[in-house]
Amino acid sequence: xxxxxxxxxxxxxxxxxxxxxxxxxxxxxEGKENEYVLxxxxxxxxxxxxxxxxxxxxxxxxxxxxxxxxxxxLYPMGFDAFGLPAENAAIxxxxxxxxxxxxxxxxxxxQLRSMxxxxxxxxxxxxxxxxxxxWTQYLFLKFFEKGLAYQSETPVNWCPGCxxxxxxxxxxxxxxxxxxxxxxxxxxxxxxxxxTDYADRLIDDLTSLDWPKHIKDSQINWIGRSExxxxxxxxTTNNLTPLSSGGARxxxxxxxFTTRPDTIFxxxxxxxxxxxxxxxxxxxxxxxxxxxxxNKEKLGVDTGYKAxxxxxxxxxxIWVVNYVSADYGTGAIMxxxxxxxxxxxxxEKYKLPVLEGYKKAGFEDYGEKVTKYKLRDWVxxxxxxxxxxxxxIHCKDCGAVPxxxxxxxxxxxxxxxxxxxxxxxxxxxxVEEWVNTKCPKCGGNALRETDTLDTFVDSSxxxxxxxxxxxxxxxxxxxxxxxxxxxxFYSGGAEHTTMHLLYSRFFHKVLFDINLVNESEPYRxxxxxxxxxxxxxxxxxxxxxxxxxxDDYVSRLGADTVxxxxxxxxxxxxxxxxxxxxxxxxxxRRFLERVWKLSEKISEEEExxxxxxxxxxxxxxxxxxxxxxxxxxxxxxILVNSFSEKNSISRKDYETILLxxxxxxxxxxxxxxxxxxxETSIHLATWxxxxxxxxxxxxATYAVQVNSKVRATLDLALTADEDEVKAAALALPEVGxxxxxxxxxxxxxxxxxxxxxxx
RNA sequence: GCUGGAGUGGUGAAAUGGUAUACACGCAGCACUCAAAAUGCUGUGGCUGCAAAGCCGUGUGGGUUCAAGUCCCACCUCCAGCACCA
Numbered sequence: 152x153x154x155x156x157x158x159x160x161x162x163x164x165x166x167x168x169x170x171x172x173x174x175x176x177x178x179x180x181e182g183k184e185n186e187y188v189l190x191x192x193x194x195x196x197x198x199x200x201x202x203x204x205x206x207x208x209x210x211x212x213x214x215x216x217x218x219x220x221x222x223x224x225l226y227p228m229g230f231d232a233f234g235l236p237a238e239n240a241a242i243x244x245x246x247x248x249x250x251x252x253x254x255x256x257x258x259x260x261x262q263l264r265s266m267x268x269x270x271x272x273x274x275x276x277x278x279x280x281x282x283x284x285x286w287t288q289y290l291f292l293k294f295f296e297k298g299l300a301y302q303s304e305t306p307v308n309w310c311p312g313c314x315x316x317x318x319x320x321x322x323x324x325x326x327x328x329x330x331x332x333x334x335x336x337x338x339x340x341x342x343x344x345x346x347t348d349y350a351d352r353l354i355d356d357l358t359s360l361d362w363p364k365h366i367k368d369s370q371i372n373w374i375g376r377s378e379x380x381x382x383x384x385x386x387t388t389n390n391l392t393p394l395s396s397g398g399a400r401x402x403x404x405x406x407x408f409t410t411r412p413d414t415i416f417x418x419x420x421x422x423x424x425x426x427x428x429x430x431x432x433x434x435x436x437x438x439x440x441x442x443x444x445x446n447k448e449k450l451g452v453d454t455g456y457k458a459x460x461x462x463x464x465x466x467x468x469i470w471v472v473n474y475v476s477a478d479y480g481t482g483a484i485m486x487x488x489x490x491x492x493x494x495x496x497x498x499e500k501y502k503l504p505v506l507e508g509y510k511k512a513g514f515e516d517y518g519e520k521v522t523k524y525k526l527r528d529w530v531x532x533x534x535x536x537x538x539x540x541x542x543x544i545h546c547k548d549c550g551a552v553p554x555x556x557x558x559x560x561x562x563x564x565x566x567x568x569x570x571x572x573x574x575x576x577x578x579x580x581x582v583e584e585w586v587n588t589k590c591p592k593c594g595g596n597a598l599r600e601t602d603t604l605d606t607f608v609d610s611s612x613x614x615x616x617x618x619x620x621x622x623x624x625x626x627x628x629x630x631x632x633x634x635x636x637x638x639x640f641y642s643g644g645a646e647h648t649t650m651h652l653l654y655s656r657f658f659h660k661v662l663f664d665i666n667l668v669n670e671s672e673p674y675r676x677x678x679x680x681x682x683x684x685x686x687x688x689x690x691x692x693x694x695x696x697x698x699x700x701x702d703d704y705v706s707r708l709g710a711d712t713v714x715x716x717x718x719x720x721x722x723x724x725x726x727x728x729x730x731x732x733x734x735x736x737x738x739x740r741r742f743l744e745r746v747w748k749l750s751e752k753i754s755e756e757e758e759x760x761x762x763x764x765x766x767x768x769x770x771x772x773x774x775x776x777x778x779x780x781x782x783x784x785x786x787x788x789i790l791v792n793s794f795s796e797k798n799s800i801s802r803k804d805y806e807t808i809l810l811x812x813x814x815x816x817x818x819x820x821x822x823x824x825x826x827x828x829x830e831t832s833i834h835l836a837t838w839x840x841x842x843x844x845x846x847x848x849x850x851a852t853y854a855v856q857v858n859s860k861v862r863a864t865l866d867l868a869l870t871a872d873e874d875e876v877k878a879a880a881l882a883l884p885e886v887g888x889x890x891x892x893x894x895x896x897x898x899x900x901x902x903x904x905x906x907x908x909x910x
Numbered sequence: 911g912c913u914g915g916a917g918u919g920g921u922g923a924a925a926u927g928g929u930a931u932a933c934a935c936g937c938a939g940c941a942c943u944c945a946a947a948a949u950g951c952u953g954u955g956g957c958u959g960c961a962a963a964g965c966c967g968u969g970u971g972g973g974u975u976c977a978a979g980u981c982c983c984a985c986c987u988c989c990a991g992c993a994c995c996a
Contacts (some may be wrong), residue, residue, distance in 0.1 A: 324993095365914050369991055372913055377995075409996060422996090449994075474994040484996045492911090493994055525995055572948075615962045719934070721922065724989075726915080735922065741949095742934085782924070785933040792933090854929035859977050861929050899976050905928045909976050 155747040157709025161818040173832055176225045178634055186222040187635045188214040189614055189674075191643035191651070192229040192276070195237060195255040199262040201699040201717075201731055202691065205683045208714045209723050210642040211268040215814035216775045218269070225635055227617040228263065228270040230256050232279035234606035235313050235329050238246055238569070240539035248569060249539040252279055255423035262702070267710045267817045269834070274620045278539075278609035283616065286626035287522035287609055288542040290662070292553045295543070299345045299661060300531075302551060306478075307530055309337035314571035315534045316341060318605060319527045320373075320650045339575060342541060342602065343528040346657045350374050350524045353656060361676040365726075366648050373649040375525025375785075380412035381481065382518030384421060384458040387466055404832035405431070405458055405469065408480030411490065412518055415462040416509035418485040419498070421469045424694055426477035428454065436471045449497045450473050461517045470499065474832075480523050529654065531605045536569035536578040538603025546597040555591050562601070577601040589671060611658035614638060615674065629669065638674045645679040645726050652677070664811040678778060681727040683717070688730040699731045711816035712740040718780035718815055739784075743819055745791050746812065750823055754799035762848075763793060764807050765841035771811050772838070780815075787812055802827070807839045851903035855880045857889040858910055865906070873900045880906040 168174065179185070190210045193203065207228070214226035232252050241251035256277065257601040263270070277282055287872065294300040308317040312332030316339060321328040346353075354374055358369045383404040405421060425435040430632055451472035460467050474493060488498035488505040498505050532541070540561045542554040554561055564585045569578050579601040580586060590597035593889045612626070619631035643651070652674075659673040684690060685697025692698065704713050716736040720729045774783035791808060794800045806827065813820040813833050824833035853865040853876065863885040867876060877898050880886060886908060897909040 263953095368914055372992055375992085375995065379996080407996085411996080472994095476995060478996045486996085491996070493996075496994095523995080525992090648991075719922085728989085729922065732922065732935070738934050744949095782921090782933080785924075788933055818941085852929080856977080858931085859928095863931070897976060899928095901928055901977095905977080907928080907976055 155744055155819065157711060157743075157818065158706065160822045161267060161710050164818045164821050165267060168832070168834075170262075171832075172273075174226075174269045174271050174835060175273050176223065176227075178631065180223045183221060183223040185635055186217055186224045187614075187638045187640075188217065188224055188226045189617075189638045189641045190226075190228075191641075191647065192231050192610070192613060193259060193263070194234070195230050195232050195252050195259055197240065197255050197258070199259055199701060200691065201683050201701050203263075204266060206642070206644070206680060207263070207270075208266050209718055209778075210640075211266075211270075212714070212718055212780060212814040213640065213642075213775060213778065215269055215817065215834065216772075216838065218837065219810070219813070219836070221837065224269075225274075225617065226269055226271065227274045227276075228268075228272065229274075229276035229613060229617070230259075230278065231606065231610050231613070232256065232277050232792075233538045233603075233609050234286070234657075234753065235315070235533075238535060239313070239330070239689050241537070242570060247565075249565070249745060257266055257895065265705055265710055266703070267714065274617050276616045276620055276695070278606075278613060279537075281560045281562055283613075283622070284539040284563075285610070286616065287539045287604065287612070288554070288559050288561060289556065289626060290612060290658075291539075291604065291608065292542055292556070293665060293667070294344060294661060295551075295553055297661070297665060299348065300342060301345065302340055302342055304338060304340045305343075306336045307339050307341055308334045309339070309575070310334055313535070314573065314575075316530055316532055318530045318607070318608060318650075320529075320653070337575070339532075341530050341532040342543075342600075342604075343530050344608075344657070346529045346654070347524060347526055349657050349660055350376065350526050353526075353653065356656075356672055360672060360674070361705075361723075362674075363678065366652070366677060366679060369648045370653055373526065373653065376522060377410050377524075378520070378522055379408055379410035379480075380515060380518035381406050381408050381503070381521050382412060382415065382485065384461065384485070385450075386469075387457045387459060392653070405482045405483050407483045407485045408521065408523060409518075412514055412516070413511050414487040414490045414509070415460065415485065415512050415517055417487040417489045417506045418460055418462075418467065419465075419488060419504045419506050420467050420486050421458055421483060421740070422451065422472040422475050422486050422494075422497070423469065423483040424475040424477035425471055425473070425887075427475075427482035428471040432456065432602060438471045438473050439471050440475075440477060449493070449500060450687075451497060451501060453501075457741050462512055466652045468503070470501075470503075476529070479525065529605075529607075529657075531608055533605050534575055534577045535571055536563075536566065536603070537605065539563070539609060540579070541600040541602055541604055543600040544588055544597045545600060546591060546593060546595060548595060549590055549592040549597075551600075552590055552592050554599070557906055558591070563603075578601060579603070598852075607651060607654050611655040612662075614641075614655075615662075615668065626667075629667075631725055633669055636668065637670045639676060641674040641677045642680055643677075648679065678724055679726050680723055681721065681725060681729060683720075684728050684730045686731055686733070688728075690728075704733065708736055708740045709743075709818070711819050712736060712743060714817075715755055715784060715815045719784040721781055722779050724778040725909075729739060742784075742788050742791065743816060745795055746808065747819065747823070749791060749794055749800060749808070750805065750826065752798065752800050753796070753802050753827075755801045755802060755803050757801035757804075759803040761802045761842055761845040764790065765845040768807065768811065768839050768841040769846055775814065785813065799878055809833060810836055810839050811828040842909070848903075853880070853881060853903070854905050855886060856905060856907040858885060861909055862886060862889055869903055873902075876900050876906055880908065 190207055214224050218224045237252050238248045241248040241500050308322045310317050310327040310332050312330035317592045322334050354371050383406055385404055425438045425440050427436050451470045454469045456469040457466050486494040488494040489507045540563050542561045544552045546552050564582050586599050588597055588599055599896045615627045618635040619627035660671050662668040663671040687697050716739040767786050770786040809820045809824055821833050850866055854861045855863040855865050861885050891910050895908045895910055899907040
């Protein structure tokens, strides 16, 4: 038999599969159930790295397995093609972002094919193509129609590096998620999506989902719902003495938010955020709010104003402090230094009274029960070129007017100057012939919105488009959505827990409410995968120089080896991080070589060995279902090793091995399958079944313990009853030695496993 | 600080409360070879011992149990997310 040459056979079969349309997924197959296996689509960064393989090839194993179980499995791929990183990279390389993105996509598509994944390329979506973003704009206008997209002048996160606004979710520890620049607060007129309206449902509906607890917890934590009360504090009359700036406001009360209204008797002062102080008193008293982490020292100034504690009638001072956030609750709190660590620290520093041992109040005795959230509305305006144009026209007389549906898509104009400006305006604002337009309502002169949408808007609905990718009447027909949604299994990166995953759930709920989709939750089962580290066990990055190029390994070891190695490296259902170890990958190649060589031992006379193979079928099936690919591979290795020791293997057993291995190593198994005379693809074959009765062993090896320490082992028929097992164990010389004449007080028998003789 | 998760050989890691370290890498020795690579075989937690065997071992300290990596309590360390959120 010829040698195993992955280079040759992998190319051959990839071409063959493509030509025969093996992975083109029909919308319906008679007698088969549809199943939707989704991976987060690719960002067209330029080239594929080992992390992409890990993200796509391991779920591909799952998709292939489900297909062999008789499901009609949709496993699509696309490109998240709009966005800052592509634009930044294009600027750096002095290429137009469009050119950069689309040439990257062409290259990556080729690389992705070398992986031997079962993607249905006929359903590919590219968010930067007008056929796609037409519908992004359409959906944005639906939000607008429902009052869920609105403009507001608010302090926003401004990234001076990317020269654009960021959503809260994109600010990590005060820094830009993309470029690491320190994020500044800036007041700007921005488009927002009203995700806060959905805060409760985004928490409550998690209950029904088959998601790992840690993902649910993170989302709940991020939304940050807390129950509390709003309490009005009356100001004393001396507050009405005129302010220097021209008189007091009609100010009579300050509303505070607290989660502990029961502690109101202990409140000895009020604290307000500087921004709130400006609103109330026209003065921030020189205090700046401490939003940055490093500014931890608590600062404050007594405003001189006083309020009455409604519980005990005491007059208490009002302070402006840097540790109260203006954008949470009411921006004002009642301070109970006896009960709250921060208030105590502040009270001690400024010698404010601390009232220990005060009386407790009822929850709603002095205020009204309210629920507050940490979640903010989603700022979707981006002052950048490479994004989906916001389909709004600003008219002096009519205000913000939606572009009529028939005029969609609003095509992103080709420009020469796509560099972001320092003025906070999108490069599109310089394209006068594009900006100047007519108002669709009154026909007067009007201006187009020049901001583009956050990339996360594009990716909030891409999985719906896969269901009906070429529809030019709707973003997806209800029939096709019914056909595929909800996603049965969604695999992706942990970094999207409070971004993409939250945004797309919100998006889907809105579409559900306006009856455009059939379900309120898009993803039934979700799994966050781990990370592949460099050989130095550090996160892969260009600056560290530890980025692993999979192409090298594919040409040296073969795609099948790389795929199987990535499956073998550790459990996929845990968010671990695994170093890329080329030596260990060699071990997987050796395993595939053994499978190849084993075909020489096929004997038509040999009988199938269910007792050996059936437990492995069960093990591999169970492990793939729960994404424990590592132990599935290990079980296959054990199986192949045991057959390699023998002189011959039956044809049926060998075929079973190939079938079990097919999802992991699709090329070598296809080659060997055909070498056995099969004319159709192994990937159309049915997953092996097993006989439960063959899984139960006939002979059991008992661990024989004396006082819980293993002293011997004992092979007995599983049918042996407890007394027989006891007698056999007691007859062992090793046991006699430890008993040394004493009689046991207790003998415990665990059928098929353990005998414990307790003296 | 809060929320979640994890600590097992030289390494990646296995283990329904029931023989801890499967599988793989690495390492050592042997075979094949002029040699090397490749391949195959053997060994590989620590300590004592020529051996037979024995003792100790899953971050630390307690507990439950005939039996604990696994369950309970306390602590330590690491990872992820959140963080002056009242």
